[in-house]
Amino acid sequence: xxLRKAYDPKEVEGxxxxxxxxxxxxxxxxxxxxxxxxxVIPPPNVTGSLHIGHALNNTLQDILxxxxxxxxYNCLWLPxxxxxxxxTQHVVERELAKEGLGREQLxxxxxxxxxxxxxxxxxxxxxxxxxxxxASCDWQRERFxxxxxxxxxxxxxFVRLYEEGLIYRGDYIINWCPRCGTALSDLEVEHxxxxxxxxxxxxxxxxxxxxxxxxxxxxxxxxxxxxxxxxTDERYRGIVGxxxxxxxxxxxxxxxxxxxxxxxxxxxxxxxxPAHDPYDFEIAKRHGLxxxxxxxxxxxxxxxxxxxxxxDRFECRKKIVEDLQRDGTLLKVEPYRHSVxxxxxxxxxxxxxxxVQWFVRTKPLARPAIQAVKEGRTRIxxxxxxxxxxxxxxxxxxxxxxxxxxxxxxxxxxxxxDCGKITVSRTTPQRCSHCGSEAIKxxxxxxxTWFSSALWPFSTLGWPNRTRExxxxxxxxxxxxxxxxxxxxxxxxxxxxxxxxxxxxFRDVYVHALVRDIEGQKMSKTKGNVIDPLEMIxxxxxxxxxxxxxxxxxxxxxxxxxxxxIESSRNFCNKLWNAARFCLMNLExxxxxxxxxxxxxxxxxxxxxxxxxxxxxxxxxxEYRFNEAAQTxxxxxxxxxxxxxxxxxxxxxxxxxxxxxxxxxxxxxxxVLERILRLLHPFMPFITEEIWQRLPHEGESITVxxxxxxDGLPEEEEASRRMERVMGIITAIRNIRGEMGVPxxxxxxxxxxxxxxxxxxxxxxxxxxxxxxGLVDGLEIAVGGEPPAASCTAISHxxxxxxxxxxxxxxxxxEEMRLLKELKKVEEDLQFxxxxxxxxxxxxxxxxxxxxxxxxxxxxxxxxxxxxxDRLKVLRELLSTxx
RNA sequence: GGGCGGAUAGCUCAGGUGGGAGAGCGUCGGCCUUACAAGCCGAAGGUCACAGGUUCAAGUCCUGUUCCGCCUACCA
Numbered sequence: 001x002x003l004r005k006a007y008d009p010k011e012v013e014g015x016x017x018x019x020x021x022x023x024x025x026x027x028x029x030x031x032x033x034x035x036x037x038x039x040v041i042p043p044p045n046v047t048g049s050l051h052i053g054h055a056l057n058n059t060l061q062d063i064l065x066x067x068x069x070x071x072x073y074n075c076l077w078l079p080x081x082x083x084x085x086x087x088t089q090h091v092v093e094r095e096l097a098k099e100g101l102g103r104e105q106l107x108x109x110x111x112x113x114x115x116x117x118x119x120x121x122x123x124x125x126x127x128x129x130x131x132x133x134x135a136s137c138d139w140q141r142e143r144f145x146x147x148x149x150x151x152x153x154x155x156x157x158f159v160r161l162y163e164e165g166l167i168y169r170g171d172y173i174i175n176w177c178p179r180c181g182t183a184l185s186d187l188e189v190e191h192x193x194x195x196x197x198x199x200x201x202x203x204x205x206x207x208x209x210x211x212x213x214x215x216x217x218x219x220x221x222x223x224x225x226x227x228x229x230x231x232t233d234e235r236y237r238g239i240v241g242x243x244x245x246x247x248x249x250x251x252x253x254x255x256x257x258x259x260x261x262x263x264x265x266x267x268x269x270x271x272x273x274p275a276h277d278p279y280d281f282e283i284a285k286r287h288g289l290x291x292x293x294x295x296x297x298x299x300x301x302x303x304x305x306x307x308x309x310x311x312d313r314f315e316c317r318k319k320i321v322e323d324l325q326r327d328g329t330l331l332k333v334e335p336y337r338h339s340v341x342x343x344x345x346x347x348x349x350x351x352x353x354x355x356v357q358w359f360v361r362t363k364p365l366a367r368p369a370i371q372a373v374k375e376g377r378t379r380i381x382x383x384x385x386x387x388x389x390x391x392x393x394x395x396x397x398x399x400x401x402x403x404x405x406x407x408x409x410x411x412x413x414x415x416x417x418d419c420g421k422i423t424v425s426r427t428t429p430q431r432c433s434h435c436g437s438e439a440i441k442x443x444x445x446x447x448x449t450w451f452s453s454a455l456w457p458f459s460t461l462g463w464p465n466r467t468r469e470x471x472x473x474x475x476x477x478x479x480x481x482x483x484x485x486x487x488x489x490x491x492x493x494x495x496x497x498x499x500x501x502x503x504x505x506f507r508d509v510y511v512h513a514l515v516r517d518i519e520g521q522k523m524s525k526t527k528g529n530v531i532d533p534l535e536m537i538x539x540x541x542x543x544x545x546x547x548x549x550x551x552x553x554x555x556x557x558x559x560x561x562x563x564x565x566i567e568s569s570r571n572f573c574n575k576l577w578n579a580a581r582f583c584l585m586n587l588e589x590x591x592x593x594x595x596x597x598x599x600x601x602x603x604x605x606x607x608x609x610x611x612x613x614x615x616x617x618x619x620x621x622x623e624y625r626f627n628e629a630a631q632t633x634x635x636x637x638x639x640x641x642x643x644x645x646x647x648x649x650x651x652x653x654x655x656x657x658x659x660x661x662x663x664x665x666x667x668x669x670x671x672v673l674e675r676i677l678r679l680l681h682p683f684m685p686f687i688t689e690e691i692w693q694r695l696p697h698e699g700e701s702i703t704v705x706x707x708x709x710x711d712g713l714p715e716e717e718e719a720s721r722r723m724e725r726v727m728g729i730i731t732a733i734r735n736i737r738g739e740m741g742v743p744x745x746x747x748x749x750x751x752x753x754x755x756x757x758x759x760x761x762x763x764x765x766x767x768x769x770x771x772x773x774g775l776v777d778g779l780e781i782a783v784g785g786e787p788p789a790a791s792c793t794a795i796s797h798x799x800x801x802x803x804x805x806x807x808x809x810x811x812x813x814x815e816e817m818r819l820l821k822e823l824k825k826v827e828e829d830l831q832f833x834x835x836x837x838x839x840x841x842x843x844x845x846x847x848x849x850x851x852x853x854x855x856x857x858x859x860x861x862x863x864x865x866x867x868x869x870d871r872l873k874v875l876r877e878l879l880s881t882x883x
Numbered sequence: 884g885g886g887c888g889g890a891u892a893g894c895u896c897a898g899g900u901g902g903g904a905g906a907g908c909g910u911c912g913g914c915c916u917u918a919c920a921a922g923c924c925g926a927a928g929g930u931c932a933c934a935g936g937u938u939c940a941a942g943u944c945c946u947g948u949u950c951c952g953c954c955u956a957c958c959a
Contacts, residue, residue: 260958272959385887387887388955557888560896575921578919642919734924743913
C-alpha cells in the first residue's frame with residue numbers, strides 16, 4: 001500500500017477524529033483506577049468563534065492531555081462554554097433589532113427564551129471548531145455555565161457567601177457603561193492613556209475672593225457639593241470653613257479640608273462631586289456632604305444640571321466650557337494626558353455612577369488564595385506570574401457582582417415590599433423571611449459572568465453534590481490559560497475553590513503568551529491583522545498549525561505568528577510523510593519495528609539519538625517547555641533521521657547479498673519511525689495516526705499507544721562517536737565538492753590519510769558510507785606516508801581528506817583560498833585556547849575537566865594547523881611550477 | 884507613580900543551574916542523486932542594546948543607562 005507523494009491533511013483529519021470519538025478514547029472513566037490527570041477548559045464565550053488565541057490555548061492543553069493519556073493516566077479534559085452575559089445579550093439584541101424589536105418590547109421572559117433559542121442554534125460553533133483542531137476533550141461531559149447543575153452551584157455559593165457575610169449590597173460608586181446600561185467590575189474597565197485637557201475654574205468665595213479648582217471633567221461641576229483642600233496647605237488655611245459659590249447654579253458649597261487632596265496637583269484645590277467620582281464619594285461620606293446626581297444612567301444630564309438638562313455628557317462639556325469661558329469662570333486650559341476608563345465590551349467611556357449594587361467581600365477570600373501559592377500547593381508557571389498574582393491579590397478590592405442585564409444567573413434575593421428587607425434563598429421563597437409578607441419580588445439584577453466561571457473547576461464536576469467525579473478529578477492537574485485572565489478568572493477560581501472545596505482548584509497554572517501579528521500588534525478584527533486558525537487549518541492542516549504554535553510557545557514571550565511559519569510546519573508534515581513513504585516502500589513482508597540482535601553502525605547511532613530525544617522531549621513536557629519539545633523532535637526527525645540515517649542505510653536496503661541485513665535495517669527504520677510518530681502524536685495527532693495505522697503496529701490507535709521510554713535502548717557511546725567521525729569525513733568531502741563546484745553526477749576519487757592502523761581498519765569497514773554519501777568512486781585509505789600531490793584537502797576528526805585536483809575543476813588558486821580561510825579560522829581558535837592555557841589562574845582555578853578539554857582542543861588544533869600548512873606549502877610549490 | 888518583560892544572524896525567535904552562540908524563513912552557489920523541489924548538498928552572515936562590576940572564564944550573574952512593549956495605580 002503505497003502512500004501518495006504529498007501529504008494531504010484534508011483526506012485524513014475528519015476520518016480519524018470521528019474514529020477517536022467512536023472508540024471513546026477521550027472519555028474519562030471514574031472507575032478506571034488509573035492515576036487521574038484532569039484539565040478544565042477555559043470556557044470560551046458561547047458567542048465566540050475560534051481565534052488564534054483559542055487555537056494556542058487548546059493546542060497546549062491537547063498536547064498535555066494526549067501526552068498524559070499515552071503515559072497511561074486516566075485523562076479528563078472537560079470542555080464547555082461560558083454564557084458571557086453582556087456579550088451574548090448584545091448579540092441577541094442585535095439580531096432582534098433586525099426584526100425591529102427591542103428587548104423591552106419582548107419582556108424579560110420572552111427575551112431570555114430567545115437567547116436560549118439563539119444559543120441552541122449558534123452556540124456550538126466554537127465547539128465544532130475545537131474538534132477541527134483535534135482537541136481530545138471528553139465531549140460527553142461538556143458543560144455550559146447556565147446549565148441547571150452549574151446554576152444550582154451558583155445559587156448555593158451566593159447563598160452561602162451571603163450567610164457568611166461575604167456578600168453585601170449597598171450604595172457605591174461603580175463603573176457604569178451608559179451604552180450597555182450595566183455596572184462593570186473594576187477589571188472590566190480598560191484604562192487608556194488619552195490626550196485630554198485640564199480646565200481651571202474660578203469659584204468665587206462668599207464674602208469676597210475666589211478659589212481656583214482644576215478638573216478634567218468640567219461638566220461635573222454642576223454636581224459639586226464642596227471644594228476640598230489639604231489641611232496642611234498653607235495657601236488655603238484661611239478659606240477652610242468658608243463657602244464658595246458654584247458658578248452657573250449659584251449653589252453655596254463648603255470649603256473643607258481633607259488629606260486626600262494632593263497640594264501638588266493643579267491648584268491644590270479639588271472640586272468635590274460625590275455622585276460622579278469614587279474618591280469624591282468617599283470624601284462626601286467623611287464630611288457628610290450633600291450628593292447631587294447630574295448625569296443619569298444613559299449619560300444624559302439630569303434635572304439637577306439646570307440649564308444643561310437633557311444634554312449628553314460630552315455635549316454638555318462642550319457647552320459648559322463655552323459658557324464658562326464667556327463669563328470668565330474658566331481661567332485657563334492646559335493640555336493633559338491622563339487615562340480614561342472604557343467599557344471592555346463596547347469601548348464606551350465608563351461613567352462612575354452611584355447606585356445600589358451587590359458586592360463580594362474579597363479580602364477574607366484572598367488570604368487563603370495567596371497562602372496556597374506561597375506554600376506551593378498551586379504552582380504558577382512561569383514563576384514570574386506569581387508576583388503579579390500576589391500584587392493583585394494583596395491589594396484586591398471588593399468585587400461588584402451585579403449586572404443590570406437580563407441574560408445571566410438572576411440574583412437569588414427577594415425584596416419585601418412591606419418591611420423592605422431582603423430574603424436570600426436557594427429556592428424561590430413564597431414569603432419574606434423577615435415579616436412573612438407575600439409581597440416579595442426577586443432582585444432584577446443578574447450576576448457577573450465571572451461569578452459562575454469562578455466555580456468552573458468544581459461546578460462542572462457536579463458540586464454541590466458530592467460526586468465521584470469530584471472525588472477523582474478535583475483538584476485538577478493543571479490550568480492552561482493566557483495571562484489576560486489571570487485576575488478575571490484564575491484568581492477568582494482560587495478563592496472560590498479554596499473556600500468551597502477546601503482545596504486548591506489546580507496543582508499547576510501554566511500561563512502562556514498572547515499571540516500577536518508579525519509586527520507585535522495584538523490581533524484584532526478592526527486592525528485586519530488576524531490570522532484565522534480555521535483558514536490555516538483549511539490551507540495547511542491542523543497538525544501544521546498546532547506544531548507551529550507549539551514550537552513558538554516559549555515561556556515568557558509573546559508569540560509573533562506569521563503564515564510563513566505555518567508553511568514551514570506544513571513542510572515538516574510533508575517531510576515526515578515522505579520518510580514514512582520511504583520506509584513503507586522498502587518494507588518486506590513480515591518485518592516489524594524492533595531492535596534486531598545485531599546492529600549496524602548507523603543503527604547504534606540513531607538509537608542513541610532516539611534515546612536522547614525521548615529523554616529531552618519528556619523532560620520538556622514535564623516543565624511545560626513546549627517549544628523545546630517541538631524543536632527537539634523537529635531536529636531529530638528531519639536532520640538525524642531523514643538527512644542522515646535514511647541516507648546512511650540506503651546501501652543496506654538496496655543490496656541483495658545479505659537479506660538478513662536488509663530486513664534488520666527495515667526493522668530499525670520502522671522501529672525508530674514508529675517512536676517518532678508516538679513522540680509527535682501529542683503535537684500532530686492526525687498525520688501521526690494516519691501513518692501509524694499503515695505501519696506494522698500493536699494496538700488499535702496511536703492515541704492510546706504507550707509513550708516511548710528510554711529503557712531498553714542501547715547506549716553505544718563508542719559506536720556513536722565512530723559514526724560521527726564518518727559523518728565528519730562525509731561533510732568534509734561534500735564541502736570540497738560544493739566549494740569546487742562539482743556536480744553530484746560527477747563521482748570523485750578520495751584518499752584518506754590517518755596515523756594509525758586501527759583507525760584505518762575502521763575506516764575501511766565504514767568506507768561504504770563515505771562512498772555513498774560522499775559520491776565517491778575510488779576510496780583509498782593510507783596510513784602515514786606521503787600525501788598525494790595536487791589535491792584539495794580537508795581535515796576532520798584527525799583524518800586527512802584528499803581529492804585529487806585533476807578530478808575537479810582544476811583551480812589551485814581557489815583551493816589556496818579555501819585552505820587559507822580554513823587556516824585563519826584554526827589559528828584564531830588556537831590563539832584563543834592557548835591564551836587560556838597560558839593563564840596560571842585558569843590552570844589553578846578552573847575545574848580539571850575544563851582544563852583537560854582545552855588542552856585536548858589545543859593539541860588537535862596544532863595538528864590541524866600543521867597539516868594545513870603542509871598542504872599550503874605543497875600547493876604553492878605546485879602553483880609556482882605550474883600544474 | 885509602581886511592577887514585569889524584551890533588546891542575540893537581513894527577518895522572526897531559541898539559548899534550565901557561567902566554560903567561544905543555534906533554529907526557521909530569507910540570501911548566495913550547486914543539484915529533478917529511484918521518500919520528499921513543500922526537496923537535497925554546500926556557503927555567507929553575529930562587538931549577543933550601551934557602560935561598569937563579580938569571576939580564571941559572562942549572551943548567561945550584579946549595578947546603572949538608553950530604547951521598545953505590557954500590566955497596574957485614587958494627582959482631580
